Amino acid sequence: MKFKPFNQPGPQLGNQYDTDRVLRSYLRRALPPELLAEVEPSLRELGELAGGELYRLQLADRLNVPVLTQWDAWGERIDHIEVTAVWKRAERLAAEFGIVAAAYERAWGRFARPVQFALAYLFHPSTDVYTCPLAMTDGAARTLILSGNRQLIDRAVPRLTSRDPATFWTSGQWMTEFTGGSDVGLSESVATLDEAEDWFLHGRKWFTSATTSQMALTLARPEGSGPGGKGLAMFYLELRDEDGRLNHITINRLKDKLGTRKVPTAELMLEGAPAVPVMGLTDGVRNIIPMLHLTRTWNSVMAASTMRRGVALARDYAHRRKAFGALLSHQPLHIDTLAWLQAETEAAFHLSFCLVELIGRDEADDIAAADADLLRLLTSIAKLTTGRQVVTVVSEVLEAHGGAGYIEDTGLPLLLRDGQVMPIWEGTTNVLSLDTLRAVARDQAGLVALQRKVSAATREARDPALVEAGQVAARAVHNALHFLHENAGERALLEAGARRFAMTLGRALALALLVEQAQWSLDNEQDGRARAAAVRFSRTAIDLLAGVDPAADFALANDEPLPSGPAALVDAAGRAS
Numbered sequence: 001m002k003f004k005p006f007n008q009p010g011p012q013l014g015n016q017y018d019t020d021r022v023l024r025s026y027l028r029r030a031l032p033p034e035l036l037a038e039v040e041p042s043l044r045e046l047g048e049l050a051g052g053e054l055y056r057l058q059l060a061d062r063l064n065v066p067v068l069t070q071w072d073a074w075g076e077r078i079d080h081i082e083v084t085a086v087w088k089r090a091e092r093l094a095a096e097f098g099i100v101a102a103a104y105e106r107a108w109g110r111f112a113r114p115v116q117f118a119l120a121y122l123f124h125p126s127t128d129v130y131t132c133p134l135a136m137t138d139g140a141a142r143t144l145i146l147s148g149n150r151q152l153i154d155r156a157v158p159r160l161t162s163r164d165p166a167t168f169w170t171s172g173q174w175m176t177e178f179t180g181g182s183d184v185g186l187s188e189s190v191a192t193l194d195e196a197e198d199w200f201l202h203g204r205k206w207f208t209s210a211t212t213s214q215m216a217l218t219l220a221r222p223e224g225s226g227p228g229g230k231g232l233a234m235f236y237l238e239l240r241d242e243d244g245r246l247n248h249i250t251i252n253r254l255k256d257k258l259g260t261r262k263v264p265t266a267e268l269m270l271e272g273a274p275a276v277p278v279m280g281l282t283d284g285v286r287n288i289i290p291m292l293h294l295t296r297t298w299n300s301v302m303a304a305s306t307m308r309r310g311v312a313l314a315r316d317y318a319h320r321r322k323a324f325g326a327l328l329s330h331q332p333l334h335i336d337t338l339a340w341l342q343a344e345t346e347a348a349f350h351l352s353f354c355l356v357e358l359i360g361r362d363e364a365d366d367i368a369a370a371d372a373d374l375l376r377l378l379t380s381i382a383k384l385t386t387g388r389q390v391v392t393v394v395s396e397v398l399e400a401h402g403g404a405g406y407i408e409d410t411g412l413p414l415l416l417r418d419g420q421v422m423p424i425w426e427g428t429t430n431v432l433s434l435d436t437l438r439a440v441a442r443d444q445a446g447l448v449a450l451q452r453k454v455s456a457a458t459r460e461a462r463d464p465a466l467v468e469a470g471q472v473a474a475r476a477v478h479n480a481l482h483f484l485h486e487n488a489g490e491r492a493l494l495e496a497g498a499r500r501f502a503m504t505l506g507r508a509l510a511l512a513l514l515v516e517q518a519q520w521s522l523d524n525e526q527d528g529r530a531r532a533a534a535v536r537f538s539r540t541a542i543d544l545l546a547g548v549d550p551a552a553d554f555a556l557a558n559d560e561p562l563p564s565g566p567a568a569l570v571d572a573a574g575r576a577s
């Protein structure tokens, strides 16, 4: 018996810039035409690399991971980490394309950030999460600039923002200790001062993701300093001495991780590592916030970028794979699934680029008061919203490839492994939700600004389907505000609803931004696809606050008995029904 040869065709990628309608349409709206013309060749070149050479290299290098060699042949402690081929290539390309530097090129004013993040968005999915050190590098550069510490700025910022691979530095952000990553105020690392007034750090850092970087910003408690985050100071340290050896730092091991396996995340010991206080000897947690704002922004954009990669692969595959006599791209239910994934992806894109745009305006001192209020609230909301979206979307992307999606050498499982970190690091979903709640309890200006932005998008929409979609967003924000006011003073109820509150704001704003883009695209590009995305997204769960029963939740979470009487649902306003 002869078998017919059977090859299951795998998905292909084209130029990742040319084929990205959403990115290109957004840039046409957001950038002045002459700036777009100036940066488009770089975007196109990076799009070509990302869909071609880098993608192939990534697949070929799939099994390699960074290797830690702690001792050399002659018994000397070296703690050398050899990174993968993709990482070596990515480091050069990151400098050459200015993926950090672009943000600091002031000639582009408020547009510097959208340009930089468009580059990063194209770069990310083909470079095995090299964007992790880039995010921290960007965060460190900004934090140092804001610190006003002239000596450190002069030493590090030109390197962190260099376009020359020979001088380019990356930075780590070492916060998490054994005692906690969310509750960093418990950090146990200690800083001591010698007679020459030099500082040295002692302690154990439990997660350090850029241990191959040249520098890090970290937290330690100066001897005699008080408890909590206030008693910590932010320190600058360079990892290696003049001979290139780790400077009183030893690496215990590299973490054995589910994903981001190319990222050398280490557990390390600070054993009297020389360091310099960046801005005083207290308030370290507060002082490192600019770094977190940027790393969370990177996280949001990289989540959108991972979703886009997954959908691009699934869409292409649907045009190649037949089931039940037709291509998947013609099967109504498969189309329905892909349309939903595309709508989620577009929503994540616009939410994260709204944040990027506001940062660009802020850094260029070109920001309206209401936008500045919104910016303060948006970092956490965008990070937690997109962090959950990416896991949902890439999980579906794997399923859209059937069994192949579960097979390692297709490269597809990587999307899920790497996507799963996005809701965890840089602040988990719950921790950022509580931050959001605290932020609005302190000051409601951001919330008011968000509500106005959502209302404006709805008001300015003329297309009837977009008006209706905008109204879904406006109602969700209205209910979120109601939830806040009705439960004021009810701490347990507020905390319990914090994630649904923050997600409602994130999804509603994403919807409003989609509506805005869609109306523009109808008017200027005569393209109805963004409208279709807005309408489709408006039919997903936007208002997550309605219909909750706190007593039932408690029983469910703790598996405790629950009487069989009628459920006492509490609506978004906290009213029992």
Ligand SMILES: Cc1cc2nc3c(=O)[nH]c(=O)nc-3n(C[C@H](O)[C@H](O)[C@H](O)COP(=O)(O)OP(=O)(O)OC[C@H]3O[C@@H](n4cnc5c(N)ncnc54)[C@H](O)[C@@H]3O)c2cc1C
Pocket (backbone or CB within 6 Å): 172, 173, 174, 175, 176, 179, 180, 181, 182, 183, 207, 208, 209, 210, 257, 260, 265, 421, 424, 425, 426, 427, 428, 429, 430, 431, 434
């Ligand atoms: C791959 C990877 C790389 C990393 N790289 C770095 C790095 O380079 N530098 C660095 O500093 N850190 C790094 N981290 C650490 C990361 O930032 C922390 O793991 C994260 O912040 C969570 O902290 P934790 O692990 O202590 O979890 P915990 O704080 O113990 O949280 C456990 C769970 O409890 C929830 N929770 C906590 N408090 C509350 C609350 N009050 N109410 C409700 N729920 C709550 C959290 O949401 C979470 O689900 C990395 C982590 C990973 C996975």
